[in-house]
Each structure stands twice: as C-alpha cells, then as structure tokens.
Amino acid sequence: MHETRTYPEGVPSWIDIEQPDLPAAMAFYGGLFGWSFESAEGPHGDAAYVVARHDGREAAGLAAHDASPDAPPTWNTYVAVTDAEAAAQRIVDAGGTVRTGPVEAGRAGRAVMAIDPAGAAFRLWEAGTLAGVQAVNEPGAWNFAYLQTTDAAEPAFYTRVFGWEFADLGFSTLIRAPGYGDHLAATVDPHIRERQAGVATPQGFEDAMAWLAPPPADEPSQWHISFTVADRDDTAAAAERLGGRVLSSIDTDWTRDAVIRDPQGGRFTASQFVPPGR
Numbered sequence: 001m002h003e004t005r006t007y008p009e010g011v012p013s014w015i016d017i018e019q020p021d022l023p024a025a026m027a028f029y030g031g032l033f034g035w036s037f038e039s040a041e042g043p044h045g046d047a048a049y050v051v052a053r054h055d056g057r058e059a060a061g062l063a064a065h066d067a068s069p070d071a072p073p074t075w076n077t078y079v080a081v082t083d084a085e086a087a088a089q090r091i092v093d094a095g096g097t098v099r100t101g102p103v104e105a106g107r108a109g110r111a112v113m114a115i116d117p118a119g120a121a122f123r124l125w126e127a128g129t130l131a132g133v134q135a136v137n138e139p140g141a142w143n144f145a146y147l148q149t150t151d152a153a154e155p156a157f158y159t160r161v162f163g164w165e166f167a168d169l170g171f172s173t174l175i176r177a178p179g180y181g182d183h184l185a186a187t188v189d190p191h192i193r194e195r196q197a198g199v200a201t202p203q204g205f206e207d208a209m210a211w212l213a214p215p216p217a218d219e220p221s222q223w224h225i226s227f228t229v230a231d232r233d234d235t236a237a238a239a240e241r242l243g244g245r246v247l248s249s250i251d252t253d254w255t256r257d258a259v260i261r262d263p264q265g266g267r268f269t270a271s272q273f274v275p276p277g278r
Contacts, residue, residue, distance in 0.1 A: 093160075
C-alpha cells in the first residue's frame with residue numbers, strides 16, 4: 001500500500017484533459033504510458049470522465065468534451081487550495097478572472113476554472129476524497145507544470161494568489177512553493193533532501209513544483225505539463241505509432257525532452273531525467 005500523497009495550498013495537485021473522442025484518448029495515453037482507466041465524476045460537470053491509473057494509483061483525468069476548432073484540447077493544471085471561495089476571491093483581487101465554480105465533483109472535491117491576467121487558463125482543486133495525483137516523478141507519470149508566458153507581471157500575480165517564489169537559475173526560472181519540501185519530507189518523501197543532494201540539484205529545489213518558460217512561437221500564455229519517461233526517443237517513437245506527432249526535441253543539462261501532440265491536438269512534454277555527469 002502506498003501512503004496517500006497530499007498537497008498543501010498553492011501546489012499543483014491534479015491534471016486532466018478534455019478531448020472530443022474519449023475512447024481514442026484512452027487508447028493513445030493508455031498505450032503510451034500503460035495507464036488503466038475507471039469512470040468517475042468530473043470536476044466540472046463532464047458527461048463522461050475517467051481517472052487514469054498508473055500501477056493502480058491516480059495519474060490524471062480524461063474527459064469527453066467537444067473541442068472548438070480554434071481551441072484544441074489542452075492539459076489543465078489544478079492548484080490545491082483549502083478554501084475554493086477564498087482562493088477564487090484572491091484571483092479576482094489580483095487581476096485574474098474566475099470563469100466557473102466552485103463546481104462540485106461529487107465527494108471527490110470542488111474545482112474552479114480561472115484565467116490569469118495574461119490569459120493563461122488554470123484551475124483550483126479543493127480536495128475531498130481525491131487528494132490529487134498519486135503517481136508522480138516516475139516513468140509514465142506527471143512530472144512538472146510549466147507556466148509559459150512572456151508577461152513580466154505574471155510572477156507578481158501568482159505570488160499574490162498562492163505565495164509562490166520565482167528563482168532565476170540562469171538556465172531557467174524555477175517556481176517554488178515555500179514549505180513544500182518540508183511537507184514532502186514529513187509525509188511521502190522523508191529522504192527528499194538527501195536524494196536531491198546526491199544529484200546536486202539547485203538550492204531550494206525541494207520546494208520546486210513548476211517552471212517559468214516562454215510559450216512556443218506565436219502562441220499565447222498558457223500552462224503546459226510534462227510526463228517523466230524512461231527513454232525520450234522510445235516514447236517519441238511510440239507516440240507516433242499511436243497516431244501522435246513529435247513537434248520538437250531538445251537536450252538540456254538535466255533532461256532529454258520531446259514535445260508531443262496527441263492525435264486530437266493535446267500537447268505535452270515527455271521528459272527523460274539525465275543528471276549532469278551521467
């Protein structure tokens with residue numbers, strides 16, 4: 001049995017995607033990551049919603065939803081909150097927009113759909129029985145969220161709403177939730193600091209939960225996600241066999257990444273962790 005992974009306020013805790021053909025989406029992601037699926041009540045009134053499981057643990061949500069030709073499916077990032085109404089009010093006070101919610105998802109929890117001042121959509125999750133994603137940071141599971149924007153005012157908005165810190169590391173900007181490392185060390189990951197020290201991660205990385213990055217060329221501000229994979233090239237090849245398309249590949253100091261578009265247009269990054277010197 002795995003201990004339940006919980007998420008303190010301000011930490012991304014759930015991901016899902018809405019697609020026109022739910023069975024086709026299940027076939028693609030199930031084939032790519034080995035996920036299984038079970039029906040659930042969606043966090044925003046979906047007619048059909050399934051929870052993907054990785055090795056029996058919650059990995060993501062997939063929903064049936066008619067997509068607009070001008071708005072392809074997008075992976076949604078949910079940020080954990082303890083009080084959905086209070087967090088929604090902070091969003092409005094900081095200059096963002098609340099589109100819907102809080103919306104009940106049965107006993108699982110409550111969701112809010114919001115837009116930040118630069119136009120990037122994100123969501124809030126007030127957990128009930130669904131604490132959030134349970135399979136993380138392993139091949140076939142969610143790894144990081146990315147705030148892709150060129151708006152210099154974005155950090156101030158998220159700092160005001162969630163208390164986030166933005167750290168320029170030179171090669172990229174890390175987004176931290178202060179105290180998250182302490183929470184992990186006290187719950188599901190007691191050796192987080194020792195393990196990270198073994199691969200010389202940047203200072204404060206135990207609080208890391210997202211990255212700030214520019215969006216793809218000619219695209220608006222948005223949230224993006226990455227999944228951990230064992231081998232970037234093998235995953236890219238499998239995605240294309242399953243009907244997806246590899247949009248780009250890049251090697252960084254820490255990862256080997258491929259941006260992949262699924263058959264219905266949803267985009268994500270497959271990321272292979274390769275620490276320096278290995």
